Amino acid sequence: xxxxxxxxxxxxxxxxxxxxxxxxxxxxxxxxxxxxxxxxxxxxxxxxxxxxxxxxxxxxxxxxxxxxx
Numbered sequence: 001x002x003x004x005x006x007x008x009x010x011x012x013x014x015x016x017x018x019x020x021x022x023x024x025x026x027x028x029x030x031x032x033x034x035x036x037x038x039x040x041x042x043x044x045x046x047x048x049x050x051x052x053x054x055x056x057x058x059x060x061x062x063x064x065x066x067x068x069x
Contacts, residue, residue, distance in 0.1 A: 001028045003039045006052070009061060041068060 003024040007017050026036030047066055051059060 001026055001033060001036060003027070014064075044068065 004027050005019045005024045007019060009015065021039050021041060024039045026033040026039075049061065049063070
């Protein structure tokens with residue numbers, strides 16, 4: 001099971017995105033797990049980014065920093 005939140009980058013413009021932990025939803029094999037506990041920040045072991053919309057063609061995403069605040 002993992003926890004995920006969506007965002008849409010704004011092209012070539014640098015942005016600061018804040019994704020509140022409360023917005024993350026539990027997922028297993030791409031399907032939401034409705035009875036899962038809320039995301040516990042003490043249990044975060046890995047962070048990843050993925051394209052979930054099956055976009056065709058080239059894609060780039062520059063990331064300056066990921067932090068847990």
